[in-house]
Amino acid sequence: MNKAFRSLVTLVAFIVAGIVLAQNVTLEFAQWWEPELPAGEFRALMDEFEAQNPGISVELISGPYSTTRDQIVAGAATGTMADVVGLDGAWVNDFVRQGSLASLTALMGDAGYDDSELAAQIQLGGSTYMIPVVNFVYPVFVNEDLLEQAGVDAPPSTRSEFAAVAATLTDPGNNVYGWVLPLSMELPNGIQNDVMSWLWASGGSMMADGQPNLVGNADVISVVEFIKGLYDDGVIAPGVFSMREPDKVEEFVNGRVGMMVGSLAWLNLIRDRNPDLNFAITALPAADDYMGPRGLPYASWGIGVAENSEHQAEAWKLVEFLMSSEYNSKLSSIANAFPGNVTSTPDFVETDQLFADAFNVFQQGYLANEFVGLPVAENLMRLFDEQFQLYLDGDLSVDELLANAQEAWLENF
Amino acid sequence: MQKSRVSTGLKRPGRHRLMKGLVPYLYLSPTLVLLAVLSLIPIATVFTYSLLDNVIITRDAPTFVGISNYLDIISKSHFRQALQNTLVFAIASVIAHFILGLSFALLLNTNLIGANAKALFRVIYILPWVFTASIIAILWRLLLNPNGVVNYLLISVGLANEPIEWLSSRQLALQSVTFINIWAGYPFYMVSFLAGLQGIPTSLYEAAKIDGANGVQLFRYITLPQLKPIITSLAMLDFIWTTHQFTLIWMTTGGGPIRSSEVLSTYTYKTAFSAFQFSQASTIAMIILALTTFVAIFYVRNQRMAAE
Numbered sequence: 143m144n145k146a147f148r149s150l151v152t153l154v155a156f157i158v159a160g161i162v163l164a165q166n167v168t169l170e171f172a173q174w175w176e177p178e179l180p181a182g183e184f185r186a187l188m189d190e191f192e193a194q195n196p197g198i199s200v201e202l203i204s205g206p207y208s209t210t211r212d213q214i215v216a217g218a219a220t221g222t223m224a225d226v227v228g229l230d231g232a233w234v235n236d237f238v239r240q241g242s243l244a245s246l247t248a249l250m251g252d253a254g255y256d257d258s259e260l261a262a263q264i265q266l267g268g269s270t271y272m273i274p275v276v277n278f279v280y281p282v283f284v285n286e287d288l289l290e291q292a293g294v295d296a297p298p299s300t301r302s303e304f305a306a307v308a309a310t311l312t313d314p315g316n317n318v319y320g321w322v323l324p325l326s327m328e329l330p331n332g333i334q335n336d337v338m339s340w341l342w343a344s345g346g347s348m349m350a351d352g353q354p355n356l357v358g359n360a361d362v363i364s365v366v367e368f369i370k371g372l373y374d375d376g377v378i379a380p381g382v383f384s385m386r387e388p389d390k391v392e393e394f395v396n397g398r399v400g401m402m403v404g405s406l407a408w409l410n411l412i413r414d415r416n417p418d419l420n421f422a423i424t425a426l427p428a429a430d431d432y433m434g435p436r437g438l439p440y441a442s443w444g445i446g447v448a449e450n451s452e453h454q455a456e457a458w459k460l461v462e463f464l465m466s467s468e469y470n471s472k473l474s475s476i477a478n479a480f481p482g483n484v485t486s487t488p489d490f491v492e493t494d495q496l497f498a499d500a501f502n503v504f505q506q507g508y509l510a511n512e513f514v515g516l517p518v519a520e521n522l523m524r525l526f527d528e529q530f531q532l533y534l535d536g537d538l539s540v541d542e543l544l545a546n547a548q549e550a551w552l553e554n555f
Numbered sequence: 556m557q558k559s560r561v562s563t564g565l566k567r568p569g570r571h572r573l574m575k576g577l578v579p580y581l582y583l584s585p586t587l588v589l590l591a592v593l594s595l596i597p598i599a600t601v602f603t604y605s606l607l608d609n610v611i612i613t614r615d616a617p618t619f620v621g622i623s624n625y626l627d628i629i630s631k632s633h634f635r636q637a638l639q640n641t642l643v644f645a646i647a648s649v650i651a652h653f654i655l656g657l658s659f660a661l662l663l664n665t666n667l668i669g670a671n672a673k674a675l676f677r678v679i680y681i682l683p684w685v686f687t688a689s690i691i692a693i694l695w696r697l698l699l700n701p702n703g704v705v706n707y708l709l710i711s712v713g714l715a716n717e718p719i720e721w722l723s724s725r726q727l728a729l730q731s732v733t734f735i736n737i738w739a740g741y742p743f744y745m746v747s748f749l750a751g752l753q754g755i756p757t758s759l760y761e762a763a764k765i766d767g768a769n770g771v772q773l774f775r776y777i778t779l780p781q782l783k784p785i786i787t788s789l790a791m792l793d794f795i796w797t798t799h800q801f802t803l804i805w806m807t808t809g810g811g812p813i814r815s816s817e818v819l820s821t822y823t824y825k826t827a828f829s830a831f832q833f834s835q836a837s838t839i840a841m842i843i844l845a846l847t848t849f850v851a852i853f854y855v856r857n858q859r860m861a862a863e
Contacts, residue, residue, distance in 0.1 A: 212828060236831050346688040384808050518831055520829050524825065
């Protein structure tokens with residue numbers, strides 16, 4: 143009897159365990175966000191999600207940005223992509239072409255989700271494939287001490303003022319330069335953040351009807367000629383052609399450059415590295431005769447769901463959680479970014495003057511990044527970078543630069 | 556009964572012979588499986604990709620294009636420049652590794668300095684080898700930065716008037732990354748040569764000295780011939796390794812400025828992971844494989860001749 147009872151208990155235990163295991167879903171979430179946030183903060187958010195969604199657990203697959211990208215590319219190629227993936231807008235077109243991202247429009251429809259609170263959706267062919275969870279804008283960081291020493295009262299607001307201030311700040315003898323421009327071929331996002339941003343800040347566009355429009359584009363010509371002028375005047379910190387974004391920040395942190403176009407994501411790092419640095423944030427200067435709203439370059443932590451995921455409904459629950467007003471506010475607060483949910487308000491806007499200034503810049507302009515959604519966006523930047531370096535070195539005319547770049551771009555469209 | 560015995564007698568030797576014939580393959584099977592999984596299948600896959608278009612990246616079915624990917628790649632100036640840079644990078648590295656490695660090995664093998672000093676120099680000389688390629692790249696990026704230590708020293712002693720853009724100049728980038736690779740790789744030669752030098756019988760030197768040989772003659776007629784098998788093996792292996800070098804170049808110049816330090820490995824990476832042209836990247840990979848296989852054949856032949 144006793145033996146029979148024990149057998150029965152064991153059997154019931156196995157059945158219960160089986161049911162529990164069968165119901166428990168583990169979502170893999172590949173992203174580069176966790177290492178960039180304060181330790182434990184992102185995991186804590188996931189723990190809250192798990193507490194609200196019994197039976198779903200989240201396994202974070204975290205790595206640096208470039209490693210994550212390579213992992214996602216490899217996963218997409220082999221059909222082993224994580225269920226939920228962190229995305230950069232520049233990758234979306236390629237993954238959609240590959241068929242590795244699920245349509246979020248369909249998942250939203252299945253879940254009866256109201257998308258009116260989403261600040262943006264990255265769509266291709268009428269379907270959403272990426273939702274920007276938080277956005278990092280790229281204003282201009284200005285070293286106020288250097289400005290004061292040079293007798294400059296206010297940060298520049300036009301290109302002419304910028305060139306004049308950069309020239310005033312430049313003092314090669316003391317190793318100080320007006321501006322910093324990273325054009326490394328390793329990560330050519332300087333073309334997006336530090337070159338084309340000048341175009342978007344003046345309402346310009348490098349595209350027309352979904353195709354590259356560089357040749358004869360007066361707005362693009364004025365931007366590249368403006369930067370060439372700064373380069374020839376020697377007001378840009380040396381090492382341009384191999385400089386990467388972290389190097390650019392390092393130059394600014396160490397007080398060797400007066401102005402840089404930089405992500406708001408770097409703000410805390412700048413403060414940590416040099417607490418005595420006195421700096422301000424301002425909008426990217428526009429062309430002298432431009433009076434319209436200024437496009438503000440941005441980068442997003444976007445999110446998407448893998449087509450190969452067996453748990454797309456559960457994956458959508460995680461997306462929905464991160465896009466909810468409450469948790470999007472929390473994430474944007476800990477990431478020092480602007481929220482992807484229009485009803486979210488990050489707390490730093492009220493407690494930090496520099497963030498408040500950046501938020502002001504953000505509200506007065508509009509988000510602009512024409513590389514988002516383009517095919518092989520990073521490669522397009524690299525192709526332009528090659529021609530732009532030749533132009534800066536004096537090997538090409540502006541017309542040759544734009545013709546070569548456009549020809550190279552068109553091969554990818 | 557007799558029939559039955561005859562029949563059994565015929566089968567047993569056949570089964571035995573079969574089993575006997577299979578035994579070597581059974582012993583080899585773990586290695587064969589590993590070789591297939593780690594080498595043959597990936598190589599076959601990449602080779603197949605190189606003959607197709609639209610692989611991996613699109614939903615459309617791949618199309619067979621034969622050798623057109625090879626013709627296309629070979630006709631590109633970008634590829635030719637990467638190939639040329641790879642050869643310059645690899646040959647210069649191998650020669651410099653040999654000279655530095657042998658020089659330091661001879662210094663460490665001398666009897667002119669004490670054992671403690673030798674141990675200290677061994678540690679100092681071998682240091683570059685203990686760093687990973689990523690650390691070496693970061694280290695040299697800092698040293699060769701326009702505001703880095705190297706420029707500071709050069710300007711301080713009057714050898715330069717202004718900061719030199721070691722990694723940002725089209726004229727200097729390839730030379731700079733080659734120098735970094737030389738610095739990172741010579742200790743392997745040094746350690747190997749040192750082991751080789753210590754294995755040369757002293758009686759050879761003593762006999763040569765009795766015959767009146769001077770230092771240069773001792774080096775030329777005893778040291779070098781004795782080290783020849785090591786020199787050949789090292790040079791061939793180093794050429795193959797250097798041809799595959801990626802991290803160091805990627806993390807210092809990214810193949811730039813423009814394409815001045817582009818090598819085949821960085822070109823392959825950009826083609827695959829930036830342009831998403833996996834067929835063309837596979838084609839470049841197969842060309843690299845063919846080049847290194849050519850060297851590997853010489854290596855194997857050399858090893859076989861040495862064994863005989």
